[in-house]
Amino acid sequence: MEKRSKKHDAILEASRKLFYRYGLRKVSVEDICKEANCSKMTFYKFFPNKVELAKTMLDRTFNYWLEKFWEVMRSEKPFADKMHLFLEMKASANADTSKDFMEDLYYSEDSVLKEYMSEWIGRSLKETIAMFTYAQEQGWMRKDLKPELMLYIMNRLIDSVRDDKLLNMYDSVQQLGREITKFFLYGVFDEK
Structure with a gap:
């Protein structure tokens, strides 16, 4: 059982690393197996296909970050410090995320992945409204x-990340994301 768990985790970590760097479409099962140092047979023991692997990897990632955000929200820190931590966490969560990966997630033509992302987006919206309400x-x-207005505005700002003209003004998706988040939190005023 220990060996299985280690291989399973190695496949998940390899997929995260490769998907974040190259996107879902450009990464093959062979690429993942090579990175995880396992056979295709081992891969298929754990995952029926690449999309199911992506869903498992994303579940793990999304749940981890949701838990961390709530830990910060419920902490005794001043609210301004919490906002700074949220910015740092958001930057950390997206540090190695490529534009290809984001496009593959949000514009996937795979019906299973589309439905999955729709469910996670819905859950994320509920969690965000819950955090604002809290x-x-x-x-x-x-x-x-x-809270719904704040979420609406935040989502319109996030949608701008998909605008190539705007994205080309920045060195990375992460840099633009930080700028958008700061604008949402602080407007045109200096951070406090």
Whole structure:
């Protein structure tokens, strides 16, 4: 059982590394097996195909970051410090994410992956509204703002990451993402 767990984890880590760098479409099962130092037979013991592997890897990643965001939100730190931590965590989560990977996730023609991403986006939206509501209940954010409006504006800003003209103004997707997040949190004012 220990060996199985190590190989399973090695395949997940190899897929994360390769998918983030090259995207889902450009990475083959052979590439993953080579990176994980395992056979295709071992791969197929754990995963029926590359899409199911991607879903498992993304579940693990998304759940990890959701847990970390809630840990910060519920911590005793001042709200401004929490916002800074969120920026750092977001940058860390996307540090090695390529434009190809983002496009493959959000514009996939694979119906299984499309449905999967739709479900995760829905869950992410609910979690974000819950975090905004929690911040309002704690008195950290204005109570007169609808969390849904904040989410709507945030999503419109995130949509701009898909604009090639805007993306070309920055060195990386991550740099643009940080700029958008800072703009959402602080507007045109200096960070406090």
